[in-house]
Amino acid sequence: MVKHLAPAVVMAALIAVVPEPVARAQAPGQPLPDVTSSALLDQANHLFYSGRYETSAAVALDVRIRDVVNLEASELRTAALHFQIRRALGEPKDRGKAWKACALCQELMPVFLEEFTLGRAAAHAAVEADPTDDEALFLLGKLDLNYVWLQLATVGRKTGIGEFREARASLETVLERRPDHIRAQVAQAWIDYIVATSLPPGTRWLLGGGNKKRGLLAVEEAAQADAPTYVSAEAKFAVWDMRAREKNFAEAVVTARALLLDFPDNPQLARFIARHEGDSE
Numbered sequence: 465m466v467k468h469l470a471p472a473v474v475m476a477a478l479i480a481v482v483p484e485p486v487a488r489a490q491a492p493g494q495p496l497p498d499v500t501s502s503a504l505l506d507q508a509n510h511l512f513y514s515g516r517y518e519t520s521a522a523v524a525l526d527v528r529i530r531d532v533v534n535l536e537a538s539e540l541r542t543a544a545l546h547f548q549i550r551r552a553l554g555e556p557k558d559r560g561k562a563w564k565a566c567a568l569c570q571e572l573m574p575v576f577l578e579e580f581t582l583g584r585a586a587a588h589a590a591v592e593a594d595p596t597d598d599e600a601l602f603l604l605g606k607l608d609l610n611y612v613w614l615q616l617a618t619v620g621r622k623t624g625i626g627e628f629r630e631a632r633a634s635l636e637t638v639l640e641r642r643p644d645h646i647r648a649q650v651a652q653a654w655i656d657y658i659v660a661t662s663l664p665p666g667t668r669w670l671l672g673g674g675n676k677k678r679g680l681l682a683v684e685e686a687a688q689a690d691a692p693t694y695v696s697a698e699a700k701f702a703v704w705d706m707r708a709r710e711k712n713f714a715e716a717v718v719t720a721r722a723l724l725l726d727f728p729d730n731p732q733l734a735r736f737i738a739r740h741e742g743d744s745e
Contacts (some may be wrong), residue, residue, distance in 0.1 A: 537581025605634030653682035
């Protein structure tokens with residue numbers, strides 16, 4: 465768990481960077497007083513891996529409203545908002561034109577940026593207060609990557625170099641100190657894979673290069689580790705996603721079927737299996 469900071473330390477960091485609240489795309493709910501933040505965060509994670517990104521983001525916001533220094537909630541909410549945007553945008557040939565025409569994307573982007581700014585400031589404050597806080601350092605890197613993947617991979621904007629370098633350095637430090645940190649392994653694997661496979665050579669060089677084989681191997685190993693439910697789910701979804709990107713549909717279907725047992729309401733998994741189940745024979 466991320467270590468708690470003195471409120472004065474956190475608020476000083478947040479006040480300096482957070483603008484007047486942006487009108488939110490999702491209004492926060494009213495969680496019952498006897499429901500813990502941990503239980504709500506589990507609910508938000510289950511919703512996320514079930515493909516219910518809008519509701520996941522709303523529940524994560526409830527957690528963050530209860531506990532403004534909940535870095536896990538900020539990281540999850542930015543991920544859910546990114547996936548909402550990615551789903552709404554689709555995979556158009558002309559991303560610039562599609563982006564301008566996507567009303568939901570325009571609505572969600574400032575919401576994402578507000579959460580990213582708040583979460584990143586809180587993570588910086590946590591790491592400054594305790595440089596040995598590996599969980600805060602990991603979440604700083606993960607927040608940075610959520611921003612980078614949204615801008616670079618989804619929207620197609622060549623921005624976020626500073627955030628990328630900070631993310632890479634943060635993850636490398638965490639893995640040097642804790643080689644068994646599964647989520648850091650998966651995040652690092654995505655850096656290797658995306659940089660190697662999805663970026664032009666100039667950008668690839670600017671970001672320090674990637675390694676597709678290393679990324680694939682890392683998520684395969686992470687998915688086999690004994691880990692908490694949603695840590696394991698993150699690794700297994702990465703395996704499924706990378707196998708599908710590699711057009712290794714037979715093995716991707718095997719992974720999707722296993723995931724569907726834990727997340728039976730995920731429509732994307734069900735559609736993928738229906739489309740490719742013949743490839744697994």
